[in-house]
Amino acid sequence: MHVVIPYVVGALLFGLGVYGVLRRRNAILVLMAVELMLNAVNLIFVTADVSLRSALEGVVIEAWANPGAAAPGTGGVFTLFVIVLAAAEVGVGLAIVLQYYRMRNAVITDDVRLDAEEERIAG
């Protein structure tokens, strides 16, 4: 298999995620674009697991290194970790978005005033 295909797909998806984060004004759409970026990184992890495994074949691991850490499958493990992180991120992020919507009745990120002080929570 030509491993450059999933690498390029991952890079393009990451670019799309960056574009979406910068372009979108709705906070939920920004979160969707962040999910695209995380998935692009996951795809690159899994692809690197394939390509680097075949490149590392026959390489003797140093004695001081943890032998488990260089075994095949590490990319998949890190992908699982990133998926868990994304789940936590989207949970807290949507809680923030919904709380903001309850206070201001809006989910437009341009209207968020970071210098607003001493405003009471309406709820």
Next chain:
Amino acid sequence: MTVSDVLLLALGALAVGSGTLVVTSKHLVRAGLYLVVSLGAIAGLYLVLGAELVAWVQVLVYVGAVVVLLLFAVMLTRAPIGPSADLDRPVFPAALIGGGVGLGLAGLFADAFHWVRYPEPEPGTAERVGEQIFGAWVLPFEVLSILLLSALVGAIVLSRPDIGARQAEPEPEPEPATEPETEDA
């Protein structure tokens, strides 16, 4: 071109195409549904690349949970059904930076890996992933469980107005927390 190359190309085109629709669609709900297609195509890419467990976890967690949570948020914020006019900022800087990042990284990868054939990966089993997680990566695994717990508690604290930092301030009269909306975060 082998069968796996054709599959990689088709699924990659599907993922990038529906990802483009996610960031350009005028309908909020449709953007979420295109995200399902994109994440499903990425799960298919994982299958072709031999990471079977990761593919099913992707379907379970992303398509099953994260997208449903996003669609819940779309509905709870009373998003309009039809196309929305004010979703986007001006296109030029975002397209410049996003296109630059995407095409730049793609060129970098294409330059690094060329059109070299790699041997097909043997399909990964859950046993190998389990050995990895509970052998070499036990400590990050446990730290992640603590992070998930704290994210859970944080989401609950954020979405309930009657607990949290506001009560630390001296209030003249603590008004009862009347919440007309149902909250599900």
